[in-house]
Amino acid sequence: LTFNSPDKHLGGRTSGGYSESIVVNEHFVLRVPSNLNLAAAAPLLCAGITTYSPMHHWGVTKSKKVGVVGLGGLGHMAVKFAHALGAHVVVFTTSPGKKEDALRLGADEVVVSRNADEMKKHAGSFDFILDAVSADHDINAYINLLGIDGNLTLVGAPAEPLRVPAFGLIMGRHSLSGSMIGGIAETQEMLDFCGKHNITADVEVIPIQKVNEAYERLLKSDVKYRFSIDMASLKSE
Amino acid sequence: LTFNSPDKHLGGRTSGGYSESIVVNEHFVLRVPSNLNLAAAAPLLCAGITTYSPMHHWGVTKSKKVGVVGLGGLGHMAVKFAHALGAHVVVFTTSPGKKEDALRLGADEVVVSRNADEMKKHAGSFDFILDAVSADHDINAYINLLGIDGNLTLVGAPAEPLRVPAFGLIMGRHSLSGSMIGGIAETQEMLDFCGKHNITADVEVIPIQKVNEAYERLLKSDVKYRFSIDMASLKSE
Incomplete structure (x- = not known):
């Protein structure tokens, strides 16, 4: 692996993304558009492609209604992408305090998921929902919000198996799926889109001196929305 | 509804499929190909379209590897369709005694699902699996048999929610979905295919005198694979 594996050429361990310089096969090199701030572009290679790929695969485009469950590192990227793709974006959060930020990031609506009445208003209406929550939660509450042929994709992985009633999938030909980062070609496409x-x-x-504090x-989810380490700080050790 | 609703024109209750003659809107009339036996064609309008529709939707074609879980009324139709579509068909059953019949219906392989070794041989290899089992069962055992972008569609509905580990969907971008009969246009397409x-x-x-016994x-699943009632028998009452 790129990080923490035996270095076949120089000995020692590989340093991956912490390297000052790195030699790689040209097939695995990506081009970051020059107008993007590098510190803010870094998470695109994980949170970015993880959320862009399933939206692309499941056909999120203009006029589609898209839900984003959980507004964290993944969720905030999903909101930006869905908004840029022209979708109507609804953010689901358990924290009413996140409403303002969700709207700033590009959401058209924010639903506090603990409010059953608010949830009910959206029943059967979504083309696509991206679920970025890793904590155990009621997935069926979101499956019921899907319209005909609607898809819910998991990019977070709760520890316990999800409890999925078959009828929630059978009615309306709903689908529940998962997704994990993306290939090199799609990652480049995502960067170009960005x-x-x-x-x-x-x-x-x-x-880098604050890495333990950041962890x-x-x-405690106390970051908006990703930490980016300034590697120049390593030299000031 | 066509069956057992107030008859708006003649009074009384509607008799649906038990009617001797029926007046319907032309948009809801289907044409049964003349080469098909009518008694054996009757279940096509339920078990037939229920299994044909998801195969069509999820792209079952020649050279795809297709699994059918459960060999009953729905499952035996699924095997016939998948075979006719040119797929490599694997039947999963808990009953070793059904092997011969599965092969006769068009299966290329039969796996006894209680045999973990047999199951393991097919890990990560299916394009599509149709699950027609209404009893509670371990759905993850089948999700793990899907290849990249593989889909598992439920046409049976177990009473208890299915327990679905998120990682089973995330790895390989698997999807789990449901399906229920089909529209008129697709039903006609299915009949023409038949x-x-x-x-x-x-x-x-x-x-019809044996309807309670048949029930x-x-x-006890003691039928291969659907009962068809000869309505002429009603006159001999």
Whole structure:
């Protein structure tokens, strides 16, 4: 692997994305559009492609109604992409406090998922829902929001198996699927899309000395929405 | 509804498929190919379209690997369709005794699903699996048999919610979906396909006097594979 594997050429361990310079096969090199801030572009290679790929695969385009469940590192990218693709974007969150930020990121509506009445208003209406929640939650509440041929894709993986009533899928030919990052060609396509629409992640740049503190904050979801490490800080050690 | 609703024109209740003659809107009339036996064609309008529609929707064609879980009324139609579409057909059953019949119906292979070793041989290899089992069962055992972009469609509805581990869907971009009968246009397409390939259901024709006995046998899965009632028997009352 690129990171933490034996280095076949120089000995020692490989440093992956922490490397100052790196030699790779040209098939695995990506071009970052020059108008994008590099610190804010870094998460595109994980949170970006993870959310872009399933939207692309399941046909999110102009006029589609798209839901995003969970507004974190993945979710905030999903909102930006769905908005840029011209979809009507609805963010589902358990935190009413995230409403303003969701709208700023490009959401057209925000639903507090604990409010059953608000949820009910959207029953049977979504073309696509991206679920970025890793905590256990009621997936059927979202399956019921899908319209005919609607798809719900998981990019978060709750520890416990999801409980899925068959009828929620049978009625309306709904589908439930998963997705994981994407290939090189699609990642380049995503980066080019970001360049064209001036999309990057919202990042908080930290020096590497604060990496443990950042990890603690990450566990409390205390970041909007990704940490990006300034590797120049390593030299000030 | 066509059956057991107030008859707006003649009074009384509507008799649906039990009617001797019926007046319907021309948009809802289907043409049964003349080469098909009518008693054996009857189940095509339910078990037939229920299994044909998802295969059509999810792209079952020549050279695809297709699984059919459960060999009953729905499953035996699925095997016939998948075989006629040119797919490599694998039947999963809990009953080793059904092997011979599965092969006769068009299966290329039969797997006894209780045999973990047999199941393992097919890991990650299916393009499409149709699950026609209404009893509670381990759906993840079948999700794990899907290849990249593979789909598993439920046409049976177990009473308890299915337990679906997220990673089974995330790895390989698998999808789990449901399907329910089909529209008029697709039903006609299915009937025409049956006419061309000389496909009907395997039926046991009974007089209406035996309908209660047939119901008891149905509960024990003691029918290969659908009962068809000879309505002429009603006149001999």
